[in-house]
Amino acid sequence: MTTQKKMEKVDGELKKLGVKVTQEITKKENPNIEIPIRALSNVVYDKKSGQLVLGSKTSRRYYFNVAHAKKFMQTLMVASFSKQLIDHKIHASIRDMFYNLKRTLPDSHENTFDMQSESDPIIVDLEVALDVLREQLHLTTDRKGIVAGNVQIKDRGDIIDWSKLGSGGWSIPSTVDEVDFKKVDAESVIVVEKNAGFERLHEDKFWQKQKCILIGTGGQPSRGTRLLIQRLNKEHKLPVYVMTDADSYGFYIYSVIKSGSISLAHVSDRISTPTAKFIGLTISDIYEYDLKKCTIKARDVDIKRAKELLNYDWFKKPAWQKEINLMIEKGIKAEIEALSHRGLKFMSEEYLPDKLKKKKFLD
C-alpha cells in the first residue's frame, strides 16, 4: 500500500467512526464505540507466526454510562485531533496532543484530560478500534533508541550515514515507515537492551569488526525501534540477535522484539521480528563464562515475574523453561555489565564473537 492510500484509509476510518456515532445520536440510541479488549485475557500466542495476536473479545464504550462517558468523549477528541493532523499533513507528539486537548470544561472544575497517562491509552484504544497505527494517526513519540552501523538512509530528504555519527549514533525517531535504506553493508543486527552496553560496543568499534548493525533500545524498545529492527530483518534479510540482562525483565524485552507485547498485541505483525534470537546473557552463561562473583540476588518481584514468564505460551520452549527455572532455582540474576568483570573488552572481543561463532543462541 502506498503512503497515500494508507492515509486515505485512516482518514476514512476516522470519518466512519464519526458518522456512526452521529447517526446513533440522531436515532436517539446510546452512542458507543466498539473497542477490542487489550489485556492478557484477550491475547493469544500464534505458534505458526510466532507472534502475539489480539483475540476477538471487544467491549463497548457507551456515552450514556456514567463510568464510560468521559472516556467516550476523550476518544472522540483524540480522533478529531488526529483527523485534523492528517488533513493538514502535519504530525504532533503524543505529549503535544495532550496539551492541545487539555482544557477545563465550561462551568466546572473538571478537565478534559488531567494527565498524559489518560490520553496515551486512548490513542491505543483508537488504534485497535480502527485497526490503524498510531504513526498513521500522525502521532509521534519522543525519539528513543540509538543505532550505528555501515548503513546509509534517506530521512525527510536528507542522507544520513550511520557509520559517521561519531560517538552518538543515530537517534531512532518514532516513525521510521518513510525512512529509505540507501546502502546496507552488514551481516547481522545486534540489539542491546542497555544504552551503556551500546556505548561500550560502539566505542570498541564492534559493529565494524563484526560487520553488524548495532542498536541500543534503552530499556523496553520503542515502536520505532521495533519497526526498524523488523525492516532490517525483512527487507535486508539480516539475522537479529538480542542481548539483555539475565533476568525476567530482560527476557521479556527479547520476547517483545520477537513476538510482540501484551499491551500492543494488535501491532505485533507490523513491528515484531519472529526470527530474532537471544544471544545472552543467559543464567547458564554465568556458569559457562565464570561470572558467578558478579551475580545479584533475585528479589521476590523478579521471581514472581519469572514464574509469570514460565506460563506464557511463547516461553514454553524447553531451553527457555530451563533458563527461567534455573533463575528461580538459584535465585540469582546478572546484568550485562557483569561481563566487564572479565575485563572491559571481554564483551566485544571474547563473549559476543564466541557466541556468534558457536551460534549459541536461544530461540
Added chain:
Amino acid sequence: MGKKTAEDFAREQKEISVSEFFEKNKHLLGFDNPTKSLLMAVKEAVDNSLDACEEAGILPDIVIKIKNVKEDIYVVSVMDNGPGIVKAQIPRILGKLLYGSKFHRLKQSRGQQGIGISSVTLYSQLTTGVPTKVWSKTGNGKKIHYCELHLNTQTNEPDILKQEEVEKGIAGEHGTKIEMEMHGRYRKTVEDYIKHTSVSNPFVKLTYTAPDGTKKIFPRSVNELPRTPKTMRPHPHGMEFGTLKKLLQHTKSRTITAFLTNEFSSIGQHSARAIVKGAKLSDSQKPHELDRVQIEKLIKSMQEAKVQRPPTDCLSPIGNKELEKSLNKEYPEAEFVTSITRDPEVYRGFPFLIEVGIVYGLQEKKKKDDDERQSTIELIRFANKVPLLYQQSACALTDAVKGVDWRRYNMQQSGSNLPAGPMKLVVHICSVWVPFVSESKEAVAGYPEIIKETKLAIQDAGRKLSSFLSGKRKAGEQKRRIQMFDRYSGEVAQALAVLTDHKEKDIQKSLTELVKSRIHIKEEFTDDNTEKNGES
C-alpha cells in the same frame, strides 16, 4: 468570747419566709442575669395568659410590649383577652408565692407551682421598687379593676399600694393586663421565645412590640382551641411509696379494692381484685392500716398489673397536623416539614406524650464562604407548649436527641453530639406533671421512660426525614448527571463535527435532546450496571 450555748443558738434561729428565701436565691427561679430576667417576666405573664384563655375557652389574643425607659430599666406589659381575674384574687395571684390552682391537681397546664408571675413581681420590686400594675376586666360592661401591689417578703402576702376602678386600660370585653418595671438587658431571646410560643400554640395570636418600636404579629395557624385537658386521677404504674402512702391515709374508701378503683385511673373492679391478690392482701384490710411491707407489695402488684394506659384526655398535645401547619407558617422557606405525635406513655404514674417536629432546608447565613462544615441543628424544646430556652445541655430531651444515630437518617453527626445540617428540631413533652430539674423550669429531668419515648418519636420523624433526604439526593445526583453530560456534549459535538460533515450546532442540538430523553429513564439504566461489563 465565751462559748455559745444551745439557748444562744435557739435565739438566733428563726423561720425563713419562702419569699425571703427566694429573694436571696433569685437564680433558683430563673433570674440569674438581666437578660434572662427580662425574658422570665414576658414568659411568666404570657404563660399565665395562655392558661387562663385556654381554660376559659377563649382563642387567645395577646399583646406584648417592652419599653426601655432608661439605660437598663425596662417596662414589660402583657395584655390578654382572657376571662380576667376577680378583684379579690388579683393581689394573691400576683403578690404571693406558691399560690395557685394548678399545684394540687393532675392536669396539664403551663404553670405548675404558683411561683411564676409572683416571682416577677418580687424581682421587679427588688430591682426598681416600682409596684406591679394590674388591670382586669371580667366581662362586658363591667368596670376595670386597677391595682398596684408589692409582695411582702416577710409574710409572703401582697401589699396593696393602690386600688381603684378605672375606665381605660383594657380595650376588649374582658382580659387582664400586667405591667412591670425591672432591671434587665434586652436580647433577641425574647423574640425567639415569642416565635417559639407561636409554634407550640398554633391557636394564639401574638402581637409584639420590641424596645426599638418594631411591631411584629404572629398570626394563628389554626382557629380552634385544643381540646381542654381533663384533670386525672393517678395511674397505678410508677406509683411511688410516699405518694401511695399519702393516698392510702387520706382516702374515704373502706376497702383496698374500692381505694384502687376510686383513687386511680384505669383500674376497674377486675384489675383491682387482681392487684389485691397479687399483693397477697386481704380486701378486709382498711387502706390506712397497711404497713410498710404491705404498701411495698401493693406497689409491686400495681406495677405488674395489666391495666389500661392512663387516660389520654388529660393531655393536650399541640397535635400532629397543627404542629406541621404551625411550622410551615413560621418557616415558609423550609424545604421539608414533618411532625410526629406519639401515643401517651407513663412515667411515675404520670401520663406524658412526646411530639417531634422537623424543619429541614433553611438557608442559614454562613460565617465564612469557604467554611464547608455545617453547624449543628437548632433544637427547640417545649414542655407543655412552653419554650425552654436555657440549660439545653442539662435537659433529658437533648440527651434523647444526642442518643439517636442521626447518620441513619442521612444527617451528619460527630460522636454523640447534636446532628449537623440546616435543620430545626422541635421536641415537645406534655404531661400532667413535667419533671423539671429545677424550679426555673428550664430542663426536663432524665427519666428513662421519657428519654426512650423521645428517642422513638425522633426516630419516627427521622425516617420521614430520611426518605425526603434520599429523594433529594437522588434528584441532586440526577441534576449533576445532566450537568455532566451537558459539559461533555460540547466537546463531543465539536469532535464529531470535525470527523463528519455535520454542523456542530446541529449535533449539539440532537445531543441536548438525547441527554434530556436519556436522563429521564436513566435511573433503571445506571442502577443495573449492565453496560459496565467488559470495560477495562
